[in-house]
Amino acid sequence: MYYPYGLFDPTYILIIIGAVITMIASSKMNSTFRRYSRVRCHCGLTGSQAAERILQHAGIYDVSVERVRGELTDHYDPRSKTLRLSDSTYGSDSIAAIGVAAHECGHAVQHQKGYVPLTIRGALVPIVNIGSNLSWVFIIAGIFLSMNQTLLHIGIALFSLAVIFQLVTLPVEFNASARALRILGSTGIMYGEEVDQTKKVLKAAALTYVAGAAAALLSLLRLIILFGGNDRDR
Numbered sequence: 395m396y397y398p399y400g401l402f403d404p405t406y407i408l409i410i411i412g413a414v415i416t417m418i419a420s421s422k423m424n425s426t427f428r429r430y431s432r433v434r435c436h437c438g439l440t441g442s443q444a445a446e447r448i449l450q451h452a453g454i455y456d457v458s459v460e461r462v463r464g465e466l467t468d469h470y471d472p473r474s475k476t477l478r479l480s481d482s483t484y485g486s487d488s489i490a491a492i493g494v495a496a497h498e499c500g501h502a503v504q505h506q507k508g509y510v511p512l513t514i515r516g517a518l519v520p521i522v523n524i525g526s527n528l529s530w531v532f533i534i535a536g537i538f539l540s541m542n543q544t545l546l547h548i549g550i551a552l553f554s555l556a557v558i559f560q561l562v563t564l565p566v567e568f569n570a571s572a573r574a575l576r577i578l579g580s581t582g583i584m585y586g587e588e589v590d591q592t593k594k595v596l597k598a599a600a601l602t603y604v605a606g607a608a609a610a611l612l613s614l615l616r617l618i619i620l621f622g623g624n625d626r627d628r
């Protein structure tokens with residue numbers, strides 16, 4: 395039997411579960427970040443000063459530290475070798491700010507050392523950007539062309555690229571945080587107790603990536619249930 399692709403078919407529950415997991419992780423992240431934004435680090439350094447010190451300590455002299463607008467927009471750009479810290483991180487001397495700054499430095503260190511998952515992730519970015527948009531074009535075209543299996547399967551394959559990208563992101567993020575915690579302790583920027591508090595912040599941040607990956611996997615599972623099989627029996 396052939397049936398049209400309904401928005402609220404039973405598999406939609408997978409999308410809802412994914413959305414709930416994502417919401418829980420992001421609210422946990424926000425509350426942890428807010429909490430440790432109010433705790434000052436004994437070192438008296440701001441996020442940007444801590445980043446400069448960490449980069450120097452790691453022997454990295456060709457990465458510049460800049461300020462970027464927004465909240466939690468902090469990132470390391472490997473192409474321009476720029477570490478961008480958001481308004482709430484750049485000038486703040488809180489545990490949360492220095493933790494985030496150190497995490498971004500962790501990415502700069504990964505880049506310098508040629509950490510393989512980061513390289514794979516970087517190579518996937520352009521493919522995933524095109525693939526994830528195209529996947530829906532193929533899926534919708536497949537639905538309209540009487541459930542054309544070839545088009546649907548290409549759509550699912552393209553969508554799975556985005557899922558692989560999310561999965562490769564996990565080791566990159568966990569590793570950057572592990573490096574950050576090690577460096578913060580060994581440079582004396584943070585005391586042991588402060589490192590533990592930072593660990594909570596970075597763990598909450600990492601959970602949002604885990605939730606994102608789980609939600610993407612659930613979406614993929616849904617597409618496979620809906621369109622992955624052979625249509626002979628429909």
Ligand SMILES: [Zn+2]
Pocket residue numbers: 497498501566567570
């Ligand atoms: Zn990161």
